[in-house]
Amino acid sequence: MTTRWLTSDEQRAWRAYVAASQLLEDALDRQLQQEAGMPHLYYSILANLSEAPDRRLRMTDLAERTKITRSRLTYAVTRLEKDGAVRREGCPSDKRGSIAILTDEGMTLLERVAPGHVKTVRATLFDHLTAEQVGQLEEICAGVARALEGDDPQTTPDGVPWRRRSSGPCA
């Protein structure tokens, strides 16, 4: 089958996207590392738990919300457990399931770190967007995320990350 190479418009958009997403993730990770010794992913885990009823979520649901594999989540939660920010409980209704709970200490940590994180999100992203672009970004990204979560074998031949146990050698 002939390859449909990217058009020059798509090429430019793709390069700009790859550059911006790399730089954004780098800036977010650095700020959180400096302020709390944790990467952006760990912050997302705490933030997602803080919004759940009773600040608790099944590990499978937490993996789905953070869009990562369960093995990557398990690794991160183990570290957050050691820091006292999260604790784990067995799930009574499902032997294989396990529940992550945000501790009071974790909530205090999140509240301390959140203002600096939000300031960085503003300074790196929203300060450079018009209100119209905020809407465009949401529409573009929501469409892409929906398609990738839809388990269309064409787009995600091996399904979404949170249904896999591992993400391969480079996870």
Added chain:
Amino acid sequence: MTTRWLTSDEQRAWRAYVAASQLLEDALDRQLQQEAGMPHLYYSILANLSEAPDRRLRMTDLAERTKITRSRLTYAVTRLEKDGAVRREGCPSDKRGSIAILTDEGMTLLERVAPGHVKTVRATLFDHLTAEQVGQLEEICAGVARALEGDDPQTTPDGVPWRRRSSGPCA
């Protein structure tokens, strides 16, 4: 100073962006791992070298083009060297500099892998965007990348990744 929390529009855009960028990177990494045993970053390194004059770039310039720290680049290039896809040479004009060169074997690998990668970029991103959205995405991302590369201490207190030697404990 009072925190300017995200508005609900910004909140929605941010969550959609974080989800889409995680899922995209996961899909790209998986396809390239399966087809060539390398993550997306390694592909970008080979692609950038293939477009350079004589297929060679100083390591510092290659780090800038791939938007990563030099330590992360060194690690990746060492692995690509072992696979025979890249070789390194000292830089005659700068003792500290070193030059990465795409080998013929690396070029063959890139040519073999490119069609599958482009197909995945289409299936995960461009197939879900209108022509108008392609333009919007480019404008949004180019503006963000420009701001983050501008070394504004407000947005990037520690500068761009390629001027740092390391990206900290979680790189």
